[in-house]
Amino acid sequence: MTAAHDLRQNQLLAALPSEDLERVSKNLKLVELPLGEALYESGSRQRAVYFPTSAIVSLLYTLADGSSVEIAVVGNEGIIGVSLFMGGETTPSRAVVQSAGYAYRWSGKFLKEEFTLGGPMQHLLLRYTQALLTQMAQTAVCNRHHSVDQQLCRWLLLSLDRLVGNELVMTQELIANMLGVRREGVTEAAGNLQSAGLIRYSRGRITVLDRPGLEARTCECYAVVKKEFDRLLPAMTQY
Amino acid sequence: MTAAHDLRQNQLLAALPSEDLERVSKNLKLVELPLGEALYESGSRQRAVYFPTSAIVSLLYTLADGSSVEIAVVGNEGIIGVSLFMGGETTPSRAVVQSAGYAYRWSGKFLKEEFTLGGPMQHLLLRYTQALLTQMAQTAVCNRHHSVDQQLCRWLLLSLDRLVGNELVMTQELIANMLGVRREGVTEAAGNLQSAGLIRYSRGRITVLDRPGLEARTCECYAVVKKEFDRLLPAMTQY
DNA sequence: CCACTTATGTCCGATATCGTACACACTTCA
DNA sequence: TGAAGTGTGTACGATATCGGACATAAGTGG
Numbered sequence A, B: 001m002t003a004a005h006d007l008r009q010n011q012l013l014a015a016l017p018s019e020d021l022e023r024v025s026k027n028l029k030l031v032e033l034p035l036g037e038a039l040y041e042s043g044s045r046q047r048a049v050y051f052p053t054s055a056i057v058s059l060l061y062t063l064a065d066g067s068s069v070e071i072a073v074v075g076n077e078g079i080i081g082v083s084l085f086m087g088g089e090t091t092p093s094r095a096v097v098q099s100a101g102y103a104y105r106w107s108g109k110f111l112k113e114e115f116t117l118g119g120p121m122q123h124l125l126l127r128y129t130q131a132l133l134t135q136m137a138q139t140a141v142c143n144r145h146h147s148v149d150q151q152l153c154r155w156l157l158l159s160l161d162r163l164v165g166n167e168l169v170m171t172q173e174l175i176a177n178m179l180g181v182r183r184e185g186v187t188e189a190a191g192n193l194q195s196a197g198l199i200r201y202s203r204g205r206i207t208v209l210d211r212p213g214l215e216a217r218t219c220e221c222y223a224v225v226k227k228e229f230d231r232l233l234p235a236m237t238q239y
Numbered sequence C: 001c002c003a004c005t006t007a008t009g010t011c012c013g014a015t016a017t018c019g020t021a022c023a024c025a026c027t028t029c030a
Numbered sequence D: 001t002g003a004a005g006t007g008t009g010t011a012c013g014a015t016a017t018c019g020g021a022c023a024t025a026a027g028t029g030g
Helices: A018-025 A082-086 A108-116 A120-145 A148-160 A172-179 A183-195 A211-217 A220-232 B018-025 B082-086 B108-116 B120-145 B148-160 B172-179 B183-195 B211-217 B220-232
Strands: A028-033 A038-040 A048-052 A056-062 A068-074 A094-099 A101-107 A167-169 A199-201 A205-208 B028-033 B038-040 B048-052 B056-062 B068-074 B094-099 B101-107 B167-169 B199-201 B205-208
Touching: A018 A108, A018 A120, A028 A048, A048 A056, A048 A082, A048 A108, A056 A172, A056 B120, A068 A120, A068 A148, A068 A172, A068 B120, A082 A108, A082 A120, A082 B120, A101 A108, A108 A120, A120 A148, A120 A220, A120 B056, A120 B068, A120 B082, A120 B120, A148 A167, A148 A172, A148 A183, A148 A205, A148 A211, A148 A220, A172 A183, A183 A199, B018 B108, B018 B120, B028 B048, B048 B056, B048 B082, B048 B108, B056 B172, B068 B120, B068 B148, B068 B172, B082 B108, B082 B120, B101 B108, B108 B120, B120 B148, B120 B220, B148 B167, B148 B172, B148 B183, B148 B205, B148 B211, B148 B220, B172 B183, B183 B199
Parallel strands: none
Antiparallel strands: A028 A101, A038 A094, A048 A101, A056 A068, A056 A094, A167 A205, A199 A205, B028 B101, B038 B094, B048 B101, B056 B068, B056 B094, B167 B205, B199 B205
């Protein structure tokens, strides 16, 4: 499961030419991201970015009344902390570890130095940010027009794409926070999917039994986002 | 109303140091944007970006079934076509003129040349893009948690901020497309606001009577977005 | 083995929005 | 002046989700 840690387990790093990766790697530090850890809070100054290898991180917005929504999810295809190189330093969102794992941490200082070189790293970061824009926009659309059932399918697929295996460790309560619906709503939606034989649910453990089934049941939003990621960040090293 | 056209009517251009603006201005061309014109369609290759001066442009997502949602609105504080400098060339969204007016058009070729210089223009464009990210994210949250009444208030305020005067030319049908709700839903919400004395509605013409009242009635989403824009793009020239 | 906590399932009325149908008012133009 | 088109108001049942209360079930630790 945990093979030797390799920078190239993150697809952005993997897409860098060797010499760039070499230069950058000096300042990357492998860190463990436990479930629930907040990499940054709303409005707090960010000091580093993270390239996940096995962890999955949710970008969340929390409203004044405590209700929240996930606006994007980041795994080994991306980076957490785009506001550091976009120039804003902070964002109103929070970043919370949704699935424990590892990531490479990169200090903001070195990130900015590298970014200003205008080389492949800059290019990759900007393209990734555009993919993130798409994911957020599609989330907005999905929140407006699609049912909880469909959104749960989308969410499961997005998570699945960022994991090895077909099992997620995740309670319905947490999923409800991500989707911005009630916990009971997730129970019902999950029950529907389970009845249909697409997943198996057991106390904080979801096993996906029929991935094509999920894809058939979800809304177009999943495909749009996936296609856009593939287009913008293509042909990465596989392992 | 239509004073002499000036590059600095767009806040991004206004924020450029004179020498940069001078260099850039050679390739800017004033264009008129009529109501309803699409600056680009979903997935189509973009050839230029636009700096609105008096026009307002909506970024829309349209689903396969024809339903749509506005994910962001751009006026004289911003630029249309971020995917050109982000590197993706296209996006799945559409850009439609919501309020007729003028904009400066800048060819993608020159834009990219300027962007790679890494100067003030790059800096501004990236910060604006981060503000756009915030607007999209907040739209996603708002779509999930807030009532049509509140969203209409938010939408009116966002539009008002980008206009001179307190009157919008806009049918309920079009607003419904923006908000992703039924036209009847807008009729009802607008009726509520009119009863409360906040607006006056008459056949495609909305007059805002009580702006503070709208601000009191809308959700926090408006303030979050506005605050973030002010933080990221501060101290622009006023006129 | 027994409390205790956590996770999930179920039920019910309340509410917001939807979908549809249709009426009315204003404008334009023949 | 009358017809057509467009924009808005209203009504009503259908549906999805909410809000809250509560029941059940699985794990945990004494």
